[in-house]
Amino acid sequence: MNTTEEPCVGSPEFCNLTREEYVTMLNAYIYPQTYEWVLIGTHTAVFIIGLVGNALVCIAVYRNHTMRTVTNYFIVNLAVADFMVILFCLPPTVLWDVTETWFLGHALCKVLLYFQSVSVTVSVLTLTFISLDRWYAICFPLEFKSTTGRAKTAILIIWTISLLFNTPELVVLTTVKMVPLRFELEYLVQCMATWSSNSDLVWHIIKILFLYTIPLLLMTIAYHQIVKVLWRSDKIPGQAETKKLASAEQIQLRSRRKAAKMLVAVVVMFAVCYFPVHLLSVLRYTLDMEQNDVITLLALLSHVMCYANSAINPLIYNFMSGKYRREFRRAFCCTSKPIHETLTITTRILSRNKKQGSLQSDKDQREYACNPSVIRNSIRNTYLQ
Template sequence: MAILERSPQAGNDSSFASNENSSQAPSPQNFTFSSYYQHSWPVAAMFIMAYVFIFLMCLVGNSLVCFVVVKNREMRTVTNIFILNLAVSDLLVGIFCMPTTLVDNLVTGWPFDNITCKISGLVQGMSVSASVFTLVAIAMERFRCIVHPFRQKLSLRKALLTIAIIWVLALVIMCPSAVTLTVTQEEHHFMVDAQNRSYPFFSCWEAWPEKGMRKIYTTFLFSHIYLAPLALLSVTYARISFKLFQSSAPGGAPPGLERQRACRRKARVVRMLIVVALFFSLSWLPLWSLLLLTDYGRLSEQQLHLLTAYIFPFAHWLAFFNSSANPIIYGYFNRNFRRGFQAAFRSQLCSGTWGGHRETYTERPRRLFGGGLCNRIFVEVQPTESGQSGDAQRMGRFPLRNGWVAHRRLAPEDLDGGGSARVPLRTPAWNI
């Protein structure tokens, strides 16, 4: 795969010198014998435990995110649709990238066939690219919502169209890798197992017509899948942070107390944004640095062996950890998502009710007291079987703003068929 399983040796000009001279009759000393397993059992066990940990973390976390959005209809908002797509792409990263990369890091050579080489490379590259592009889409949606709150809102249909464009773009970017990926046998290279049995050595690598084309493609991927997304994330989240601290505290409440609460909420949001940008940059930087080093640096066989056997597995693990931690960053630290997760399981356990209350989560913008945020939480107090009291019948929506309640009369169309009122309590969420 052009991102995760590109053989470091394939990028070094001197790596395949033996192939170029394969027409000459080899002498016995020109044969190369490598151990079937790259590591000792203690080192291999450490790699397996580390990869299994992030695999389970990725599988469970992203599956729960998908469950929350799919199960709770009110969670199907624009931002959450992007988070759902992020979870799907990260799931594909865990399913298609982690197992094959672990095997490739443990076993010498490529143990699968040519079709698996091409398909796994394409799916892996598309999954990683879609995950990165979705991070950018989430950042742009947050930027539009906070910095330009009065512009035309992004509809669900446009969000789905954006997701389709993300996957098409990921396919287009990874097509050159899928076309050039092939499995070749090294004529003078063999693998030897513990029983001293020899096996032919196969490698899954990108067979470019010219060696310089691989370097160009690596640079293209680095700029479009790491450098440009990182720049966009940094700029948009910096603008969002500046906008949050630039805005004044909402009116209608004691200014000192409300200003303290608003500052704490803003600081919490800014910390989350900084974590997102830093975590993305730090988790992918080692792998991209190694890919560029192996393509542009003239490394010796000993240096290539050190990179392939020990440093690349750690760089792969760190990049995969980003896909495993995304559900925590975008799910757990998001109050709407966390409460939606609780409500989804609560509805499963209690047949959609819990103490006569139901929680709904939406990001549809509402203007309360002349302003407001894009993301809001609504708690709808459902009427009991005996009906609501007279006060609840007379009063309609109670929009809460900084602890102060604004009342209005209940319109006839707000009443349900039974004559009872649904009374949503609205509070800003500060989950951007």
């Protein structure tokens, strides 16, 4: 038989197997184990929640013109990056981790892993830009004017830097057959860099420094200063303290505090979710760990946490932002046009008593997002970003 003429590679115990028996053995080896099926189910839930949630974030800002603020432009950019990570990177990564095989070929090895790195870089830089923008706007309100035009320019810079920074991966990534097989089979193929192990270690250290440690340090300092400014007094920085505007200032201050809490929660989740994957990358090189069931499980857990971070941000917006919560409801319900909050917060406060008698009739005429009670809260949430 032709099968017996094939050179015997690998363990001698497999030399007498026919091609069909050899393929059956490999299929049994890469078939998911029980714990892997649990993690596959978890990845599936993250996939659905992440796609729907991040799409809703973009829809919310697109449909509600009052939400087109500087911070929300950055949040939409973050949602786009998270959407890309989940859509293009989660499925092949799960398949790769479970089967220990890259089945998608040389071209997709380069493209998918490159855009995964680009998307993660965009997410990190966006979070950093948000923290710096809020820091300037709140701590130095008279020296810096944040505008949507500047936000769009910053987003363009973020994507440019991300595309250029990860170019080395696009160059060096390729498919490599790490385990010799008796037959020409696409099993146990890996997508990995062609440069030396030392170069790969240096590259991972650079990524840990510039895409995790330094940004996290900057965000921590920025939000620490923001929290000090917003919670140390009952006055908004940069605004005059007058009795006429006292109520409006208090409402705006509460809104800024809520926005700050939401952004801090996003940063904390980023720090927690990306720590395991960076730690595992360092341990792989420093301890020279071999691939086994434990390492496969740790890799799956670390990857699902990264993808969970991309899926959890819309949930944070839903629980901590009234505007996002109302827009999410509106997207799922048959509703009329949204409330157009065209009056300034000062005008609303000063005219509240005058309009109190006609508020009920206005509410009947302008239903919003399956929840008429939001009109009572619209004044309070006008400036929530």
